[in-house]
Amino acid sequence: MIDRKLAPEFKAIDNIKLIKPEHTQLDNGCNIYCFNSGDQELVRIEWIFSNLRFDAAKPLLNMAVNTMLTEGTAKLTAAQIADKIDFYGAFLQVDYGYENSQVTLYSLNKHLHHTLPVIADILTGSVFPDKELETFKRNQQQKLQVSLQKNDVVARRDFNKAIYGDTIYGLGASFDNYKSLQRDDLLAHYKQMYQPANCTVIVAGKIEPDTLALIKDTFDKNWQNGPVSADTTQPELQPATDRFYFTEKPEALQSAIRMGLPFVNRTHPDFQPMQVLNTVLGGYFGSRLMANIREDKGYTYGIGSGLGSFKQGGSFFIATEVGADVCKATLTEIEKEIDLLKTELVPEEELSLVRNFMLGSLLGSLENVFSHADKFKSIHFAGLDYDYYDKFTSTIKTITAERLKELANKYWNFDQFYKVIVGKY
Amino acid sequence: MVKFNKFTLDNGLRVIVHEDNTTPMAVLNILYDVGARDEDPDQTGFAHLFEHLMFGGSVNIPSYDEPLQRVGGENNAFTSNDITNYYITLPSANIETAFWLESDRMLSLAFSEKSLEVQRNVVIEEFKQRYLNQPYGDVWLKLRPLVYKQHAYKWATIGKNIKHIEDARIEDVKAFFKKHYNPQNAIMVVGGDVTLEQVKELAEKWFASIPAGEKYHRNLPQEPEQNEERREIVTAKVPLNDVYIAFQMGARLDADYYAVELLSDVLSRGNSSRLYRSLVQDKQIFSEVHAYITSSLDKGMFILEGKPLENISIEQAEAAIWDELEKIKNEEIPADELTKVQHKTESTMVFSEMSLLDKAMNLASFELLGDADMLNHETAKYLAVTTEQIKVAANKIFRADNSSTLVYLAEKTESALA
Numbered sequence: 014m015i016d017r018k019l020a021p022e023f024k025a026i027d028n029i030k031l032i033k034p035e036h037t038q039l040d041n042g043c044n045i046y047c048f049n050s051g052d053q054e055l056v057r058i059e060w061i062f063s064n065l066r067f068d069a070a071k072p073l074l075n076m077a078v079n080t081m082l083t084e085g086t087a088k089l090t091a092a093q094i095a096d097k098i099d100f101y102g103a104f105l106q107v108d109y110g111y112e113n114s115q116v117t118l119y120s121l122n123k124h125l126h127h128t129l130p131v132i133a134d135i136l137t138g139s140v141f142p143d144k145e146l147e148t149f150k151r152n153q154q155q156k157l158q159v160s161l162q163k164n165d166v167v168a169r170r171d172f173n174k175a176i177y178g179d180t181i182y183g184l185g186a187s188f189d190n191y192k193s194l195q196r197d198d199l200l201a202h203y204k205q206m207y208q209p210a211n212c213t214v215i216v217a218g219k220i221e222p223d224t225l226a227l228i229k230d231t232f233d234k235n236w237q238n239g240p241v242s243a244d245t246t247q248p249e250l251q252p253a254t255d256r257f258y259f260t261e262k263p264e265a266l267q268s269a270i271r272m273g274l275p276f277v278n279r280t281h282p283d284f285q286p287m288q289v290l291n292t293v294l295g296g297y298f299g300s301r302l303m304a305n306i307r308e309d310k311g312y313t314y315g316i317g318s319g320l321g322s323f324k325q326g327g328s329f330f331i332a333t334e335v336g337a338d339v340c341k342a343t344l345t346e347i348e349k350e351i352d353l354l355k356t357e358l359v360p361e362e363e364l365s366l367v368r369n370f371m372l373g374s375l376l377g378s379l380e381n382v383f384s385h386a387d388k389f390k391s392i393h394f395a396g397l398d399y400d401y402y403d404k405f406t407s408t409i410k411t412i413t414a415e416r417l418k419e420l421a422n423k424y425w426n427f428d429q430f431y432k433v434i435v436g437k438y
Numbered sequence: 439m440v441k442f443n444k445f446t447l448d449n450g451l452r453v454i455v456h457e458d459n460t461t462p463m464a465v466l467n468i469l470y471d472v473g474a475r476d477e478d479p480d481q482t483g484f485a486h487l488f489e490h491l492m493f494g495g496s497v498n499i500p501s502y503d504e505p506l507q508r509v510g511g512e513n514n515a516f517t518s519n520d521i522t523n524y525y526i527t528l529p530s531a532n533i534e535t536a537f538w539l540e541s542d543r544m545l546s547l548a549f550s551e552k553s554l555e556v557q558r559n560v561v562i563e564e565f566k567q568r569y570l571n572q573p574y575g576d577v578w579l580k581l582r583p584l585v586y587k588q589h590a591y592k593w594a595t596i597g598k599n600i601k602h603i604e605d606a607r608i609e610d611v612k613a614f615f616k617k618h619y620n621p622q623n624a625i626m627v628v629g630g631d632v633t634l635e636q637v638k639e640l641a642e643k644w645f646a647s648i649p650a651g652e653k654y655h656r657n658l659p660q661e662p663e664q665n666e667e668r669r670e671i672v673t674a675k676v677p678l679n680d681v682y683i684a685f686q687m688g689a690r691l692d693a694d695y696y697a698v699e700l701l702s703d704v705l706s707r708g709n710s711s712r713l714y715r716s717l718v719q720d721k722q723i724f725s726e727v728h729a730y731i732t733s734s735l736d737k738g739m740f741i742l743e744g745k746p747l748e749n750i751s752i753e754q755a756e757a758a759i760w761d762e763l764e765k766i767k768n769e770e771i772p773a774d775e776l777t778k779v780q781h782k783t784e785s786t787m788v789f790s791e792m793s794l795l796d797k798a799m800n801l802a803s804f805e806l807l808g809d810a811d812m813l814n815h816e817t818a819k820y821l822a823v824t825t826e827q828i829k830v831a832a833n834k835i836f837r838a839d840n841s842s843t844l845v846y847l848a849e850k851t852e853s854a855l856a
């Protein structure tokens with residue numbers, strides 16, 4: 014008979030190996046990083062551009078230009094772009110982030126010679142047609158109306174505004190912001206931002222010699238920098254003085270809670286140790302916040318905490334949606350959990366579990382060649398190198414309970430947290 | 439091509455092994471052949487509540503999550519109207535921990551009162567968060583009973599109402615476990631950095647001694663063909679009007695399933711699709727419009743949904759959707775348009791092979807349909823669909839007397855205008 018009460022033996026996780034890229038620079042200044050691996054005959058190619066400096070008078074330009082890249086070029090209408098991409102079974106995505114905006118193509122290798130020219134056209138000849146721009150402005154405003162009815166969305170907007178101020182990070186778009194978008198501004202923004210010298214290309218998948226040759230061919234000679242280089246600096250963060258924000262929704266069944274503070278980013282020596290502390294508090298299913306507020310009290314479907322990192326700084330936050338009648342009780346419990354980490358050492362049993370969980374999750378996050386490319390992006394755009402991951406695994410393995418307590422005391426002062434509540438309080 | 443081996447234990451547990459040595463990870467996925475359709479009409483939401491209770495400790499192991507996290511693993515689960523699916527991913531060196539945990543909860547749960555009480559609250563908060571406290575969140579609570587009059591698909595997986603969840607008792611939990619959670623009603627897929635021999639040995643060791651249990655024979659009232667136009671209008675505190683038109687369609691294993699899915703792709707997949715081009719871009723009727731199918735094991739739903747622009751009446755919006763449906767009923771689609779959606783499906787299948795968990799879940803789903811190997815013949819079935827078959831499918835489904843229309847009318851409030 015087997016003893017079902019006895020857990021099987023387990024092994025420590027050691028063999029985390031990252032695939033590193035091959036680097037090429039084109040004559041026009043565009044950098045290409047290649048991750049070659051995988052059995053499937055496909056690639057993912059990303060063209061990543063740093064956003065231009067935030068202009069509070071025209072705050073949506075970075076986002077609008079990126080989102081409208083698929084809406085027409087001098088040669089192709091929006092319909093033709095979509096048709097070409099879809100016909101070859103490819104996927105074309107545009108994504109706007111705080112710092113970078115990108116175009117992503119997923120394509121089978123055999124169709125790349127049809128799909129790549131469409132991307133080249135988008136990156137060099139987008140025209141932002143008036144009709145499509147009007148449609149975009151109108152539809153975005155409709156979507157915004159729906160989003161603003163969601164308490165968690167409103168809480169996130171208010172929180173970002175409070176901790177980042179009038180910057181690209183703190184922006185919550187308004188109806189007027191959409192209404193004031195002008196085609197000429199989009200065109201000027203596009204010309205300055207979407208230049209080869211401001212572009213990083215990341216290729217992941219099965220890269221054969223002719224795959225790379227085709228990419229170089231399409232994006233080298235025919236793509237030149239303009240007269241003005243891209244200004245990608247960003248204004249300083251401006252955290253607000255007020256630290257408590259409550260928006261009442263009299264009929265809310267649940268209240269959205271978001272709290273936290275501006276924080277150091279990935280480049281700071283405390284960032285990785287704080288990732289461990291954050292995991293203990295609210296970074297996984299078994300975390301203190303989940304164990305107490307969901308699994309013991311049943312106040313919520315989910316609660317978590319996280320760290321954000323970007324060039325200008327970072328953030329620490331806790332977020333949840335809880336029954337409207339237990340909103341105050343939830344805040345009390347969160348404060349208790351924070352205080353516990355400041356006053357008592359994390360027991361060795363819990364800490365060893367968190368170590369193993371984090372190492373397992375790091376290993377599990379390397380599912381395929383795309384994930385290896387994603388790991389590279391996290392360090393590359395923060396100006397870090399692969400040492401970062403060696404340090405990360407060693408921090409996870411060696412950090413002490415004393416150090417975690419020190420960090421909790423150094424950074425967490427519950428009274429000083431920015432707190433946003435949307436619903437009832 | 440997803441290669442695999444298959445064997446069955448004496449107690450009826452079906453096991454599928456997919457070796458993939460390009461990853462240091464392993465996946466253990468267990469599909470239980472039970473969903474919301476198997477619930478008592480007076481105890482809806484039970485399959486899903488039960489899924490939560492599966493994490494509340496088993497007969498020999500007080501905590502499910504803790505030992506898994508300790509070996510670097512993660513897990514989750516989902517419940518649909520048809521199935522309940524549990525999965526673990528963990529470093530392959532620790533795969534035995536997954537066998538230990540999953541076999542113990544298949545053997546028996548701890549049935550703790552405390553766990554039931556807490557999970558009832560958690561699920562009630564989930565009900566509020568996802569269905570009640572969101573604009574349009576209650577759509578499935580309203581649309582399902584409009585489309586289904588007999589079949590158990592008439593309630594959503596979360597349940598008909600919160601009361602059913604509040605009323606759940608521990609005896610009900612025990613009975614549900616006995617009826618559905620046994621080796622005969624389960625399919626296990628183990629994938630990743632493992633070998634067939636290793637999985638055979640571990641499956642024997644941990645699962646073979648679990649009693650086979652009684653086989654559950656499903657005998658659900660099937661939904662009769664619809665022969666009347668149905669309509670419901672809801673005035674709600676939502677920011678925009680919204681129109682849903684749902685049609686009954688065939689079951690997942692019907693021969694025309696592939697044509698119907700491609701039909702929905704022609705209408706709504708991507709920015710080159712008909713509804714987007716015509717109704718969002720050209721005619722400017724909707725800010726967004728979608729078509730999709732539910733892929734249900736019994737008779738499914740083909741759904742069209744759109745939010746009209748503010749200057750467009752509900753009548754105009756509905757008429758515009760119907761114009762597109764009439765067009766596809768009357769004119770065969772161009773060959774290129776079919777090739778386009780077939781290519782898209784083909785590449786989606788290739789891309790899904792990049793994910794170990796997707797592969798494992800797909801193998802389990804197809805085994806439930808009859809044979810895991812169907813996964814490897816899916817693409818060919820989509821490629822074999824003709825333009826004629828799409829037209830036939832459109833004529834069969836898009837009939838006024840097969841439609842259920844649900845309209846949300848926005849009741850303007852101050853916050854909606856802010």
